[in-house]
Amino acid sequence: MTIDTPCCTVTPFYDIKDTPWGGRSCFATDDIQKNTVILEVNDTTGSSIQYEFRKEVCHYCFKYNNGKSMKFKIERTDIEGFLSEDNKWLKSHLKKFRGAGLWFCSSDCMHSYLTIPQIIDLIEIYEILLDNYMNKLKKHNPDDDREAELNSVEISQPIIDSVWENIRIEWLPLIDTMKYTKREQYLPIISEDEYNWARFVSNTLFHLRTYNKDTETGKSFWNLQSNELNKMKQFPILLHFQQLVFKTLYILLPKTLRVDFCIETFRHIMGSEYGNVFGIWQEGETVDSRESLGHWVFPRASYFNHSCMPNITKSRNRNTMYFTLNEDVHCGDELCIEYSGILDLTTAKRRQFLKENWFFDCQCRKCRLEIQSSH
Numbered sequence: 001m002t003i004d005t006p007c008c009t010v011t012p013f014y015d016i017k018d019t020p021w022g023g024r025s026c027f028a029t030d031d032i033q034k035n036t037v038i039l040e041v042n043d044t045t046g047s048s049i050q051y052e053f054r055k056e057v058c059h060y061c062f063k064y065n066n067g068k069s070m071k072f073k074i075e076r077t078d079i080e081g082f083l084s085e086d087n088k089w090l091k092s093h094l095k096k097f098r099g100a101g102l103w104f105c106s107s108d109c110m111h112s113y114l115t116i117p118q119i120i121d122l123i124e125i126y127e128i129l130l131d132n133y134m135n136k137l138k139k140h141n142p143d144d145d146r147e148a149e150l151n152s153v154e155i156s157q158p159i160i161d162s163v164w165e166n167i168r169i170e171w172l173p174l175i176d177t178m179k180y181t182k183r184e185q186y187l188p189i190i191s192e193d194e195y196n197w198a199r200f201v202s203n204t205l206f207h208l209r210t211y212n213k214d215t216e217t218g219k220s221f222w223n224l225q226s227n228e229l230n231k232m233k234q235f236p237i238l239l240h241f242q243q244l245v246f247k248t249l250y251i252l253l254p255k256t257l258r259v260d261f262c263i264e265t266f267r268h269i270m271g272s273e274y275g276n277v278f279g280i281w282q283e284g285e286t287v288d289s290r291e292s293l294g295h296w297v298f299p300r301a302s303y304f305n306h307s308c309m310p311n312i313t314k315s316r317n318r319n320t321m322y323f324t325l326n327e328d329v330h331c332g333d334e335l336c337i338e339y340s341g342i343l344d345l346t347t348a349k350r351r352q353f354l355k356e357n358w359f360f361d362c363q364c365r366k367c368r369l370e371i372q373s374s375h
């Protein structure tokens with residue numbers, strides 16, 4: 001994937017430009033006053049709630065009620081009227097509908113979710129994945145005994161590329177020639193994490209139908225930087241894990257979502273998630289005590305670099321994120337957020353954290369000054 005710059009016009013408040021220190025970054029196009037909201041986004045291309053919080057977080061507004069289960073689940077009767085000819089699997093499994101692994105805080109949120117155009121296609125794949133996961137839950141997962149082995153494989157770009165090339169030339173043609181019933185025998189047993197990632201990728205495929213390459217959100221998404229190699233070098237097991245998620249989706253995705261599904265799209269969804277994702281945090285709590293409920297991708301907001309002295313504060317209200325200036329800025333100033341709630345750490349610890357978790361040597365103004373003054 002080539003990275004272009006500038007990728008698109010996200011807002012009149014800033015331009016996205018190349019920097020010598022940290023890829024592309026955002027620069028104010030004018031003097032702008034403190035407290036100005038320079039970006040407001042609710043156009044996520046993919047979101048996921050952590051498995052352990054799946055019943056405790058509203059899948060529409062992301063409300064979390066201190067560990068209490070959400071009361072509203074979709075029933076068969078709520079979706080019957082939405083089914084089309086394309087939702088063959090869901091039609092034939094409607095009697096056993098489990099609720100697609102979705103919980104809501106109110107009937108308003110549930111009904112707002114159901115009015116998202118063609119949401120039935122996403123509900124269908126969620127239900128298929130849930131059904132597959134539950135049916136295999138009691139089977140032994142061979143990967144449970146192989147974690148150390150899978151985490152010790154060597155990782156390099158040619159190795160990653162050749163694994164995917166093998167899937168392309170051997171596994172895909174094998175599956176493509178089989179009848180659907182036979183393909184099921186090739187479904188891998190997946191873990192809770194892999195199930196959750198399969199949901200995240202499905203969610204992204206669903207949103208990318210709306211945010212196609214002609215939209216600002218779509219353009220921003222396809223231009224996101226991928227951190228596939230860095231992340232896999234740190235966690236080699238991810239190479240295996242991604243193959244299982246890909247194979248599961250390749251076999252299970254219904255027609256409605258499989259049109260644009262291919263190895264390249266899958267790798268970009270996963271690779272750009274590492275390093276561009278925002279946490280969905282519990283609202284109203286301090287940085288130290290809030291729960292991390294899940295994560296989501298807002299491509300238009302993914303061009304802010306990190307600074308240890310950020311001039312933007314991030315916040316969330318329901319399913320919208322706001323980026324607000326916390327100081328006056330001048331035309332040409334770099335506009336930065338902070339990535340991980342680490343501002344209280346010492347320079348060395350902050351930089352180590354960013355290196356290990358975000359794979360970069362922080363070149364922000366504060367780090368540069370602190371390093372210079374320590375010499």
Ligand SMILES: C[S@@+](CC[C@H](N)C(=O)[O-])C[C@H]1O[C@@H](n2cnc3c(N)ncnc32)[C@H](O)[C@@H]1O
Binds near residue numbers: 021023275276302304
């Ligand atoms: C969310 S993206 C930000 C946009 C990115 N610069 C780009 O061109 O796509 C995060 C990546 O930007 C770079 N980055 C962000 N903040 C940085 C900093 N303070 N110093 C160096 N690189 C930084 C790192 O490569 C990081 O993985």
